[in-house]
Amino acid sequence: MTARVLAVANQKGGVGKTTTAINVATSLALGGQDTLLIDMDPQANLTSGVGHKGHAAPAGTIYQALTAEIADAGAFILHTQVDHLSLIPADRNLTGAELELVSLSNREHRLRTLVDLLRPRFDYIFIDTPPSLGLLTLNALVAADGVLIPLNCEYFALEGLADLVATLRRVRAAFNPALDIAGVLMTMYDERTNLGQQVARDIREFFQERVYTTVIPRNIRLGEAPSHGMPAVLYDVKSRGAEAYLALAREMLARETATPGSHTERHLG
Ligand SMILES: Nc1ncnc2c1ncn2[C@@H]1O[C@H](COP(=O)(O)OP(=O)(O)OP(=O)(O)O)[C@@H](O)[C@H]1O
Numbered sequence: 001m002t003a004r005v006l007a008v009a010n011q012k013g014g015v016g017k018t019t020t021a022i023n024v025a026t027s028l029a030l031g032g033q034d035t036l037l038i039d040m041d042p043q044a045n046l047t048s049g050v051g052h053k054g055h056a057a058p059a060g061t062i063y064q065a066l067t068a069e070i071a072d073a074g075a076f077i078l079h080t081q082v083d084h085l086s087l088i089p090a091d092r093n094l095t096g097a098e099l100e101l102v103s104l105s106n107r108e109h110r111l112r113t114l115v116d117l118l119r120p121r122f123d124y125i126f127i128d129t130p131p132s133l134g135l136l137t138l139n140a141l142v143a144a145d146g147v148l149i150p151l152n153c154e155y156f157a158l159e160g161l162a163d164l165v166a167t168l169r170r171v172r173a174a175f176n177p178a179l180d181i182a183g184v185l186m187t188m189y190d191e192r193t194n195l196g197q198q199v200a201r202d203i204r205e206f207f208q209e210r211v212y213t214t215v216i217p218r219n220i221r222l223g224e225a226p227s228h229g230m231p232a233v234l235y236d237v238k239s240r241g242a243e244a245y246l247a248l249a250r251e252m253l254a255r256e257t258a259t260p261g262s263h264t265e266r267h268l269g
């Protein structure tokens with residue numbers, strides 16, 4: 001097997017990147033897909049969201065994996081409470097990595113080196129990124145096959161997207177020609193408001209068929225689950241938020257079996 005590697009990215013903060021990475025990955029793992037989560041955000045919300053706050057793997061965290069030579073890639077992996085779901089955790093040290101990477105050789109390819117070593121072991125690898133377009137996010141985009149872009153259905157949803165699309169173009173041109181937009185995900189949707197509906201229309205107009213049919217509603221359980229160190233799809237599988245992420249995982253699987261390999265042929269908008 002060789003993993004499909006997706007970076008979850010949007011330089012805007014609080015749009016649901018981490019929630020999406022955790023719950024899509026867990027949904028796929030529950031369906032038997034061997035899935036790895038990589039936390040590339042110094043806030044380490046993904047690491048705590050799956051119950052591993054402050055934990056390191058035998059070889060350390062993603063910080064060591066990025067800044068030191070890798071002897072054994074598998075030694076950076078932690079197992080989670082979910083079968084088929086693994087984690088490479090982050091901690092606060094990662095804040096310094098953004099600066100330290102600048103002076104390292106292959107600074108844009110550090111994560112790719114690790115990911116390529118791990119691809120044969122997994123079906124899916126999800127990389128959570130911080131709310132910036134710095135070197136950590138750049139490493140994620142260089143390592144990935146596709147980018148999953150969560151957009152919260154609020155007034156400024158499309159603002160700043162030009163910067164993200166320009167960054168994706170730059171990464172394609174300089175480092176990773178195969179990088180594609182795997183999908184755009186509408187999050188925190190409130191169907192009761194005209195604004196939510198209008199923003200959703202605008203997003204579909206801009207990104208067209210790249211937008212997932214599945215929409216993630218604003219749902220209190222999605223906000224509560226991280227404080228219990230549990231993915232929402234385990235914390236309350238019957239909640240609307242959990243159901244939406246399970247549906248998204250099914251949609252992703254269906255999309256990718258319907259068009260095998262097509263992600264490398266599509267072009268950025
Ligand atoms: N659909 C949703 N409904 C309600 N709350 C949500 C939803 N999605 C995420 N949240 C909550 O909103 C907050 C921001 O979500 P999240 O951490 O996933 O965003 P993020 O894009 O990763 O943020 P950052 O840019 O800081 O990394 C969190 O407290 C999360 O629990």
Ligand SMILES: [Mg+2]
Pocket residue numbers: 017018019041045046128129130
């Ligand atoms: Mg986050």
